[in-house]
Amino acid sequence: MATLEIRDLHVSVEADNATKEILKGVDLTVKQGETHAIMGPNGSGKSTLAYSLAGHPKYTITSGTVTLDGEDVLEMSVDERARAGVFLAMQYPVEIPGVSVSNFLRTSATAIRGEAPKLRTWVKEVKEAMERLNMDPAFAERNVNEGFSGGEKKRHEILQLELLKPKIAVLDETDSGLDVDALRIVSEGVNRVRESGEVGTLLITHYTRILRYIKPDHVHVFANGRIVESGGPELADKLENEGYEAYTTKGGVTA
């Protein structure tokens, strides 16, 4: 069973000629089949955690380890991590002018699966996955994320999740910018993947809204660059009622 282990992860960025520490010792274990919600206020470092796991070059790991089934993830290049089974659904997916969705999906499925999917079954697979996410088939011929609305970008991320079937899925604010219908459709997509039992999910969110559709096994509160409290689904209810104030004003917790 695949296990992602994050131990004492410290991450910094270079900004304005100074080094700024953003993650200040993150510990977390995510196993295949589990869903962990990471909740925290704006700027607490949630996306930084997501990007660091995926290997974004802007973020420097200053100490700590990340392993997937014992393999050192931090040693891997961005594409190797993806091929090892780490998937990041981005908060702000990137536009790629001139590259069609269909070309992009096929190229990435080929890379992840290690061989080009058979054209016939592939076309059907993509078409059905798009239908389930209520995506117009015309999307396949559009350029990646170009001119997509916020909701369309998120559906496109979940489409990739369904097609690439990772071991560990990091979903960074997949719920933000979605109306209720879109939220339901996207959540159903995530749940289909979860039901396979083969993915460990790290659901990063600011709001509890999405947790009505995607039930987490564990909830972690993220503040000032680390996990400050962990619990079961009931912790989300507490956040819903009380907000993050207790965690942000009590700065001492994270000092």
Added chain:
Amino acid sequence: MAEAQNIPVGSTTAGSIAVAAESTVATRMSAPPSFDVADFPVPHGREEEWRFTPLERLGGLHDGTAVATGTGIKVDIDAPEGVTVETVGRDDARLGKAGTPVDRVAAQAYSSFEQATVVTVPKETQLAEPIRIAVHGEGGTAFGHQVVELGAFAEAVVVIDHTGDAVLAANVDYVLGDGAKLTVVLVQDWDDKAVHIAQHNALVGRDASFKSVVVTFGGDVVRLHPRVSYAGTGGEAELFGLYFTDKGQHQEHRLLVDHNKPHCKSNAVYKGALQGDDAHAVWIGDVLIRAVAEGTDTYEMNRNLVLTDGARVDSVPNLEIETGEIAGAGHASATGRFDDEQLFYLMARGIPEAEARRLVVRGFFAELVQQIGLPDVEERLLAKIDAELEASVLEASA
């Protein structure tokens, strides 16, 4: 992972819009246009029109030392039925009608060619197949002159391919009758040592449309002057270009659109990618809107993607407006480095770096190719771009 440090040192991306009584495009040249090479001084390299060009690599085309070899460059023309192809002497009245040489090399070519090729598409003829002109160099030096003339309401596509190794200076005239439609696809697929300097003049008839697609991949030095002027009102010119400038290559495209008649349109879009030490791309986009040219609608754009350190781009759009009564005029120029966020996104989907880079560059060009509006030309170009990208390294910059 690539570091974001491939800043094109010393590059310029300068633009200007001048509202001038007297054309600075004209005064910038060191001599007025002329068919006679003797009217141009030998350039020393600091002249406005030569300052970006490595004169020492021109094989003597600029200083009179280049001598035609008589052999070593083959021209094959494959024309569908209905088209006349003639080889004519220097005194043929149809030569030089679309424009006059504007620099010493073009004048040298005009003064030195011995035979010219005239391709004629009779009026109202619509060709189902393109006219193909294959220029293949086998190490020779040549001065060329070609004319493509379309009668009124004729429609044709001309594909001109340059391959092999040569030192070539040429003038090419495109003469479009009223209402004619001509598309020219001009491919520079030269071997590494080739030197190619040419002036291409289009004279666009009343209500005619001219579309040019310039594709420059190969050669040591390629310097092209695509120029357009109008013979009547209502003419349209679309100038597309793409270039891929590798290590050590100099690729220079100097456009001029002379809006000398009212109610004409022009649109120029050139895109280039550069990689490797001393890759040098130059793009000059001169658009002149003369006092008579009321109702002109023009736009020009140049975009460059710098893939590695050590490459240099000089991009100079220049718009001169002598009348206020225009429909629209604009220009844009941008030179950027490779977008690391795009690379990250693709790699985060398992795509290896080299392949991800190829996808992004292919996409950058595909955006332009999609605008051409001729499916078979688009397909051919994308295949060419794929082959070029396949052949080039496109690895991360150090």
